[in-house]
Amino acid sequence: MDHRTHLPSTVTESYYDVPDGVDILGRYDEEFAKILKKDALKFVADLQREFRSDIKYALEKRKEAKKRYNEGALPGFDPATSHIREEEWVCAPVPPAAADRKVEITGPVDRKMVINALNSGAKVFMADFEDALSPSWENLMSGQVNLKDALDGTISFHDKVRNRVYKLNEQTAKLFVRPRGWHLPEAHILIDGEPATGCLVDFGLYFYHNYSAFRRTQGAGFGPFFYLPKMEHSREAKIWNSVFEKAENVAGIERGSIRATVLIETLPAVFQMNEILYELKDHSVGLNCGRWDYIFSYVKTFQAHPDRLLPDRVQVGMTQHFMKSYSDLLIRTCHRRGVHAMGGMAAQIPIKDDPVANEAALELVRKDKLREVKAGHDGTWAAHPGLIPACMEVFNNIMSNAPHQIETVKREDAANITAEDLLQIPVGVRTEEGLRLNTRVGIQYLAAWLSGSGCVPLYNLMEDAATAEISRVQNWQWLKYEVELNGDGAGEKVNKELFDRVVEEEMVRIEKEVGTEKFEKGNYKEACKIFARQCTSPELDDFLTLEAYDYIVLHRPKEGTFKTLN
């Protein structure tokens, strides 16, 4: 049987050799073909076939929960699983190779950045197929190539402009990989005629090609290690646990080898932390405060609750009562269950050419990290290599040589945190500048995303998919409820007329800031169209990137028009 995908027998161009039922619609590339091998694709297809109905069910349950919240219900602890919260049990011990995670650098799977991140001096590099990556075929597949080359020790990068060659140091960070969330399809790979589940492609290809090298060179017999994003319920963690078990069986490695840290970054999930750890008991190495998506999720969950509006985005920091309660309860839960409680990302990044502003930004990062380590977090995230020394110093000062604080900072005081604490409405004001900044940042981020960059510096802050989501849903909610902008004393209401004016004026400002040439070429108009539509639509879209994804899907030309790359 001819397994060549998509090409009629008369066409002789390059093709991927695929197993039955798998079709590759993405561009052929010799490098990608080393990843998209028939046996690796079969592994992904087997995962898809085994778990697709569970995933579908979990996504349906998300919809049901959304309906309940939209009808006025509040998220809360589930009485049916109180025994899991109340009983004493612990997760499998933290693997020695991942014991010390004081500072973790995160970043997209771009080749140079992978090398820089692994060499950065951080304990861990979280290679991101998620918030920091625009999931184009090129980015995803070259990301897989880069990670494989990194683990094989063959990765290098030649910056021709600077005539600089990048190679790995002797000592590198430990690699964690973050696949996409359950909701995102991979439209370039069809399995039985349907787009594959994005995260199973990310996980499956990475695991298949690298488990052996990872365990030998990085995991001291454990691994690979993962971060799992955007879950809303423990049933989703249960699917991951089953995926891990299946992968371990196929690879013939010990149960409990694969380890994952789950991001608690949706409001419903904060009520499920014990349950999530319980499902992943043998495969867990902690929880992480994904603060930016968590804020996004707060707005999304309360989209139909005009009494729970957020103030300007810049005012929703970790010291707000609901955010502090979330991080304290996460630490208490993790340490009670014997795993890491990881902190999150400060948005500040180094500011070039302005030492005073740079020092002020660094000071904000230090303050954020000091709060985290004193609260009991075992490690934290850094967005940029330039922040690692400061973050490391803060964590080392408080923790000295200890790899973590699991046994030493139990945070029993946080046991009394209630649903009311976790849901408490944040204090602060709403301003027209808040609306403008959301718009300016949201459009520019989306323009970058459509052009292939999933993480960008904007106004000296890191912006990624999670931060852009806050901008979008906050605009939507303010418009939906025509909220009064009380912070500037003007008392103006946010309505369509004001929003249209803001969009128009901010687009003019963006063009001025980035220059007309970049503005014309840079997808700003498309980004504006998508962003404005989503801010003004009667129903809130679940994810900004779901609609935007359609704009970056690039199926290779079919049959007669297919161009050869060789």
Ligand SMILES: CC(=O)SCCNC(=O)CCNC(=O)[C@H](O)C(C)(C)COP(=O)(O)OP(=O)(O)OC[C@H]1O[C@@H](n2cnc3c(N)ncnc32)[C@H](O)[C@@H]1OP(=O)(O)O
């Ligand atoms: C909410 C969340 O999910 S947070 C997690 C997702 N977010 C992230 O992962 C943030 C990743 N960070 C980044 O992408 C970048 O640091 C940005 C976009 C924030 C800033 O980018 P820039 O301003 O272009 O960085 P800058 O020009 O200062 O980079 C300087 C050097 O550091 C490197 N660098 C910057 N950030 C990183 C990183 N995260 N990992 C590895 N290398 C990095 C650059 O490659 C560059 O290397 P070079 O000197 O060898 O050329």
Ligand SMILES: O=CC(=O)O
């Ligand atoms: O993924 C992290 C977040 O803050 O969102």
Ligand SMILES: [Mg+2]
């Ligand atoms: Mg996130």
